[in-house]
Amino acid sequence: LGNVNIVRVAERAGVSISTVSRVLNDTSYPVKPATRQKVEQAIEELGYRPNHLARGLLLKKTSTIGLVIPDIANPYYPGLSRGVEDVASEHQYNIIFCNTDRDTEKSKHYINALIEKRVDGIIIAGGGTDFSEEVSTFSQFNTKIILIGRHNLAFPSVQVDNVRAAHDATSHLAELGHRHIAFISGPSMLTSVQDRLAGYRRSLAEHTIAEDDRLIYEGKFTEESGYAAVQSLFADAVKPTAIFATNDRLALGAMAAAIDLGLRVPQDLALVGFDNIIMASYVRPALTTVAIPTYEIGATAMQLMLTSLAGETVPNTVHISTRLIVRESSGSKT
Amino acid sequence: LGNVNIVRVAERAGVSISTVSRVLNDTSYPVKPATRQKVEQAIEELGYRPNHLARGLLLKKTSTIGLVIPDIANPYYPGLSRGVEDVASEHQYNIIFCNTDRDTEKSKHYINALIEKRVDGIIIAGGGTDFSEEVSTFSQFNTKIILIGRHNLAFPSVQVDNVRAAHDATSHLAELGHRHIAFISGPSMLTSVQDRLAGYRRSLAEHTIAEDDRLIYEGKFTEESGYAAVQSLFADAVKPTAIFATNDRLALGAMAAAIDLGLRVPQDLALVGFDNIIMASYVRPALTTVAIPTYEIGATAMQLMLTSLAGETVPNTVHISTRLIVRESSGSKT
DNA sequence: CTGAAAGCGCTTACAG
DNA sequence: CTGAAAGCGCTTACAG
Numbered sequence: 001l002g003n004v005n006i007v008r009v010a011e012r013a014g015v016s017i018s019t020v021s022r023v024l025n026d027t028s029y030p031v032k033p034a035t036r037q038k039v040e041q042a043i044e045e046l047g048y049r050p051n052h053l054a055r056g057l058l059l060k061k062t063s064t065i066g067l068v069i070p071d072i073a074n075p076y077y078p079g080l081s082r083g084v085e086d087v088a089s090e091h092q093y094n095i096i097f098c099n100t101d102r103d104t105e106k107s108k109h110y111i112n113a114l115i116e117k118r119v120d121g122i123i124i125a126g127g128g129t130d131f132s133e134e135v136s137t138f139s140q141f142n143t144k145i146i147l148i149g150r151h152n153l154a155f156p157s158v159q160v161d162n163v164r165a166a167h168d169a170t171s172h173l174a175e176l177g178h179r180h181i182a183f184i185s186g187p188s189m190l191t192s193v194q195d196r197l198a199g200y201r202r203s204l205a206e207h208t209i210a211e212d213d214r215l216i217y218e219g220k221f222t223e224e225s226g227y228a229a230v231q232s233l234f235a236d237a238v239k240p241t242a243i244f245a246t247n248d249r250l251a252l253g254a255m256a257a258a259i260d261l262g263l264r265v266p267q268d269l270a271l272v273g274f275d276n277i278i279m280a281s282y283v284r285p286a287l288t289t290v291a292i293p294t295y296e297i298g299a300t301a302m303q304l305m306l307t308s309l310a311g312e313t314v315p316n317t318v319h320i321s322t323r324l325i326v327r328e329s330s331g332s333k334t
Numbered sequence: 335l336g337n338v339n340i341v342r343v344a345e346r347a348g349v350s351i352s353t354v355s356r357v358l359n360d361t362s363y364p365v366k367p368a369t370r371q372k373v374e375q376a377i378e379e380l381g382y383r384p385n386h387l388a389r390g391l392l393l394k395k396t397s398t399i400g401l402v403i404p405d406i407a408n409p410y411y412p413g414l415s416r417g418v419e420d421v422a423s424e425h426q427y428n429i430i431f432c433n434t435d436r437d438t439e440k441s442k443h444y445i446n447a448l449i450e451k452r453v454d455g456i457i458i459a460g461g462g463t464d465f466s467e468e469v470s471t472f473s474q475f476n477t478k479i480i481l482i483g484r485h486n487l488a489f490p491s492v493q494v495d496n497v498r499a500a501h502d503a504t505s506h507l508a509e510l511g512h513r514h515i516a517f518i519s520g521p522s523m524l525t526s527v528q529d530r531l532a533g534y535r536r537s538l539a540e541h542t543i544a545e546d547d548r549l550i551y552e553g554k555f556t557e558e559s560g561y562a563a564v565q566s567l568f569a570d571a572v573k574p575t576a577i578f579a580t581n582d583r584l585a586l587g588a589m590a591a592a593i594d595l596g597l598r599v600p601q602d603l604a605l606v607g608f609d610n611i612i613m614a615s616y617v618r619p620a621l622t623t624v625a626i627p628t629y630e631i632g633a634t635a636m637q638l639m640l641t642s643l644a645g646e647t648v649p650n651t652v653h654i655s656t657r658l659i660v661r662e663s664s665g666s667k668t
Numbered sequence: 669c670t671g672a673a674a675g676c677g678c679t680t681a682c683a684g
Numbered sequence: 685c686t687g688a689a690a691g692c693g694c695t696t697a698c699a700g
Contacts, residue, residue: 004474005693016671021695030669047474052450053396054693057387057676064430064451072419073412073629082407085433089440094447096398096428099419106423113428116386117398140338140381223616252616259618279613282557282586284593295407339677350687355679364685388677392692 004046013042024050066114066122067097075277083298104129115141121305127191144308146301150191156314158301162192165290165322166199169272173242174207182240184229184250186221196246214238226253242270248277248289266331276325285328292322338380347376400448401431404460409611417632438463449475455639461525478642480635484525490648492635496526499624499656500533503606507576508541516574518563518584520555530580548572560587576604582611582623600665610659619662626656
């Protein structure tokens with residue numbers, strides 16, 4: 001009733017709603033300058049803002065993208081989310097973010113909500129959930145999908161070369177002379193963990209170091225698990241002289257445990273982490289780690305999304321390379 | 335054309351769209367069980383999903399909330415965002431998140447997009463931007479606003495009692511015998527910084543410690559600034575024996591600088607931070623700090639939003655209390 | 669250069 | 685218990 005809509009603007013400007021729409025969308029469609037000015041003035045005076053819902057209903061485009069992640073509070077995701085959001089924002093897209101905790105129920109619930117809100121696309125990060133049932137829904141609604149990390153779905157993805165990254169990290173320790181290199185990780189159901197374990201093994205093989213299951217510890221991706229891992233490893237007969245941790249939180253927890261056990265890092269225990277969270281450079285000794293460019297991953301995923309939305313061909317997989325950042329905790333002479 | 339909409343479902347089930355709508359919205363409106371079942375079957379077979387845009391256009395409700403923050407990559411915001419999103423999700427709301435970098439241009443751009451998308455409400459966190467021009471827009475579009483932190487706007491807000499938190503942190507140091515307590519902070523244009531400075535001063539006064547401007551250092555909320563602060567303070571004639579840092583990143587940067595200068599923490603320099611980011615408990619010495627319950631702040635803000643959306647009275651200000659977490663860096667005997 | 673009309677996909681009084 | 689109709693606020697052929 002009292003709502004300001006395109007009809008009100010048209011009335012005030014003394015033109016039709018078609019003309020208002022043309023001024024609004026600022027296309028190349030010809031509008032007489034005087035008319036345009038009348039319309040602009042009416043818009044200004046009424047404080048009119050076009051209703052994007054009505055527009056979206058007609059055009060079948062919401063300029064909104066869903067971002068499905070395990071947990072924004074996990075240090076890996078703020079940077080990634082920021083990368084997605086920055087690129088989206090540059091192109092007039094907004095991001096709805098969803099925290100699944102890798103829970104299948106929650107994930108399906110979010111996907112459903114995003115479909116009903118008719119997002120133009122969904123970026124899915126972090127494995128652990130099976131979306132194969134939703135694939136037909138995505139195609140039915142023409143929802144573009146971009147994946148981050150390894151999934152068992154046939155959509156374009158942005159991936160880190162985890163095998164190579166873990167290989168390089170392990171080799172760094174082997175080349176410093178270590179023969180008892182432990183591997184501590186989050187849940188082995190995650191493909192990233194599987195890949196890092198493969199890289200670790202390949203490196204051991206290359207350095208003719210025998211594998212030892214007692215040096216492999218699986219927990220969660222938390223400081224607590226890293227702490228527990230060191231306690232467990234050093235309670236065993238075969239003690240490691242070095243640890244490759246599959247994320248920095250594990251490595252930092254491990255470092256805390258080592259110090260509490262009276263072990264010197266890196267002299268008694270060398271440590272390499274993974275992720276290069278900001279704290280890695282501020283702990284003492286500073287943590288040697290694998291840098292994952294999370295912002296770049298997010299930004300790249302959103303770039304692929306834009307490509308897909310433009311109807312262009314999207315590369316199947318884009319690999320983002322990691323970098324080993326050597327600091328004090330690995331005991332390198334550098 | 336080929337799109338599955340409510341008309342297709344009605345055709346297939348042999349009923350009117352009114353009936354389909356009633357089944358869909360599952361109200362208390364009576365529908366004969368047999369009819370309901372036919373409709374549900376048609377929905378299932380067609381893979382129908384209601385179009386939330388059309389619904390929103392009619393009901394003037396999008397079940398979407400905007401969250402405007404400075405930067406999700408800043409450690410303060412992931413927890414807060416998660417709190418907002420969890421409560422939102424429980425009530426079938428989704429969150430669009432926007433990173434402003436405290437930039438006025440960007441902020442206005444986001445607010446505009448959110449208004450055009452007709453979000454039901456906007457939660458604005460982090461000061462530094464003036465939204466007074468937008469106030470009339472918010473009321474025109476009936477957009478509910480909830481603020482986090484101190485702003486100069488007349489909307490309900492969730493706030494941390496920064497004065498008291500800083501007072502308690504400073505007093506902790508004073509009571510350990512320190513008389514040269516430095517205050518290092520982010521930009522003093524921020525109300526949170528102003529409040530923490532006020533709390534620091536009040537505590538000094540209570541302990542009859544004279545203020546000394548040379549012990550006050552203003553920088554950014556970064557590790558780099560904390561590092562630089564210690565270098566600067568110790569290059570001066572009046573050296574502090576303790577530092578109260580207005581966030582943990584500053585404190586951790588300060589700790590790194592202290593170690594690099596050969597100072598022992600806490601024996602030569604006691605440190606108290608603010609925020610209790612997860613790393614505070616894993617550095618050695620572990621950092622004494624003020625815990626801000628960021629998740630609770632976000633969750634509370636979203637609760638207030640729900641109250642506001644329900645048309646109920648919203649309290650003007652909800653204070654969230656902080657807690658001093660005493661660890662090793664302050665040198666407490668505890 | 670401008671306008672009348674159809675239609676995007678829903679919900680909800682109103683009538684039966 | 686069910687249906688026909690109006691309307692939410694836009695865009696875009698189509699006609700002039």
